Amino acid sequence: MKYFALFVLICSVTLLGADYKKIHREAIVVDTHNDVLLRALNGEELSKRTTQGHSDIIRLREGGVDVQIFSIWCGGDYGNGRAFHRAVQMIDTLNAIVERSADKAVFARNFKDMQTILKQKKMVVLIGVEGGHMIEDSLAFLDSLAKRGMNYLTLTWNNSTSWATSAADETEKGDSLSFKGLTEFGKKVVHRLNELGVMVDLSHVGERTFWDAISIVNKPVIVSHSSVYALCPGRRNVKDDQIKAVAKNKGVICVNFYSGFIDSSFSTHVKEIRNKFMPVVDSIKKANPDFWKGEMLIDSVLAPFYAEARPPLSKLIDHIDYIAKLVGTDYVGIGSDFDGIESLPLELDDVTFLPNITKELVKRGYKEKDIKKILGGNVMRVLKANMK
Numbered sequence: 001m002k003y004f005a006l007f008v009l010i011c012s013v014t015l016l017g018a019d020y021k022k023i024h025r026e027a028i029v030v031d032t033h034n035d036v037l038l039r040a041l042n043g044e045e046l047s048k049r050t051t052q053g054h055s056d057i058i059r060l061r062e063g064g065v066d067v068q069i070f071s072i073w074c075g076g077d078y079g080n081g082r083a084f085h086r087a088v089q090m091i092d093t094l095n096a097i098v099e100r101s102a103d104k105a106v107f108a109r110n111f112k113d114m115q116t117i118l119k120q121k122k123m124v125v126l127i128g129v130e131g132g133h134m135i136e137d138s139l140a141f142l143d144s145l146a147k148r149g150m151n152y153l154t155l156t157w158n159n160s161t162s163w164a165t166s167a168a169d170e171t172e173k174g175d176s177l178s179f180k181g182l183t184e185f186g187k188k189v190v191h192r193l194n195e196l197g198v199m200v201d202l203s204h205v206g207e208r209t210f211w212d213a214i215s216i217v218n219k220p221v222i223v224s225h226s227s228v229y230a231l232c233p234g235r236r237n238v239k240d241d242q243i244k245a246v247a248k249n250k251g252v253i254c255v256n257f258y259s260g261f262i263d264s265s266f267s268t269h270v271k272e273i274r275n276k277f278m279p280v281v282d283s284i285k286k287a288n289p290d291f292w293k294g295e296m297l298i299d300s301v302l303a304p305f306y307a308e309a310r311p312p313l314s315k316l317i318d319h320i321d322y323i324a325k326l327v328g329t330d331y332v333g334i335g336s337d338f339d340g341i342e343s344l345p346l347e348l349d350d351v352t353f354l355p356n357i358t359k360e361l362v363k364r365g366y367k368e369k370d371i372k373k374i375l376g377g378n379v380m381r382v383l384k385a386n387m388k
Contacts, residue, residue, distance in 0.1 A: 019362055020355065023362065023368050026372070027358070028118065028372070029376045030068075030069075031335065031354075032224040033130075033256075033335040033338075034068055034336060035073060035340030037070055040094075040097060059352050060105075063352045066376065067118075068124070069126040070126070070128065073131060073157065075157070080136045083133050105124075106124065106125060107125045107149060108124045108126060110387050128153075128224060130154045130204075131154055133156075142189065142192055143196070152201040152222055163186035164206075164209045165177060165179065167205060167236055170208060181212040187212070190213050190216055190217060194217060199219075199222045200217055200222070201222050202214070204236065222251060223335075227261040228243070231319055232261055232319075237261060243323055251331065251382060252331055252378045253323055253332055253333070254335030254379065255332065255335065257344050257348060258341040259311055259341075259343035259345060262316050266311060269309030270306060273302055273306065274298070280301060280302075306342060309343070310346050312347075315345055317364065329370040330381075331378060
């Protein structure tokens with residue numbers, strides 16, 4: 001009897017392995033946020049296998065990614081006169097990488113292009129512009145980025161614009177802000193995105209901006225890289241009423257993989273590590289007057305010490321599970337934030353570990369059709385609803 005039980009256990013583990021690998025291979029896997037272009041700007045050749053960071057074109061394919069939305073980003077310190085140029089520079093960089101990877105990855109201009117590229121067994125390349133400051137208060141610049149292939153615009157990054165307030169500012173500055181939410185020009189931006197077939201991205205935005213935007217959109221929105229507030233309270237995560245509003249809008253919330261957004265205890269550990277290395281932290285802050293640039297540099301320097309605080313992969317799956325149970329499996333996806341974060345959960349060291357998410361969803365009893373929705377089907381639906 002003992003040997004029979006062992007045999008059954010071995011068989012069940014073998015079947016689980018075969019099942020999740022098959023499901024992951026057959027699914028259209030869509031990641032809605034990847035910051036790897038920042039490494040390209042520092043001289044790395046991403047068309048080849050690299051040993052740094054979380055991803056490159058080769059590893060993306062090994063992880064089973066079929067559609068990748070690459071982030072076009074700059075900090076708020078760029079401001080008017082520089083931010084739009086930075087966006088163009090990053091798009092040109094991405095174009096060059098794709099040209100050198102033509103046998104593996106192809107730009108898509110519309111949903112029909114996407115279907116053709118997927119049939120060719122190549123990776124679809126799309127563009128997400130992270131931060132409304134990159135249009136420099138200009139609808140003409142917005143139109144220009146759309147012509148260059150922008151598939152979503154994140155209305156704010158951590159910094160607010162003159163027309164939309166961010167989660168960071170609404171939380172930290174509160175009543176000292178001159179306004180909250182969308183101005184009239186901000187509403188014009190949202191309407192113009194809908195007209196152009198560009199998804200409105202509500203990651204990073206303040207709650208007032210969120211509600212102003214979702215009340216006027218006429219197409220499904222995307223929350224490209226945010227997790228669940230109820231499980232990990234923080235300004236970047238979405239609350240239950242926001243999750244329900246996105247579901248009512250037929251949009252999709254793509255869970256962020258960052259340890260600090262999925263596990264509250266991680267932030268406590270980070271504070272302890274920063275206190276231990278306070279002289280380093282203080283020197284970086286002194287040398288970098290821009291707050292966010294300083295914070296990112298501090299995190300990159302201390303990243304090796306953060307490793308001991310990495311949460312288990314189950315914490316990430318809890319966020320997917322929470323959204324699915326609250327509003328259904330039609331409204332949740334994945335937005336990794338690979339190469340834009342310094343800490344990932346265990347069993348998710350880089351993009352090649354993505355099949356482990358599928359494995360965990362199988363273990364939790366999700367049906368194959370629902371797993372495929374979560375891995376990318378839901379984002380594909382939102383892309384189709386927005387694209388011209």
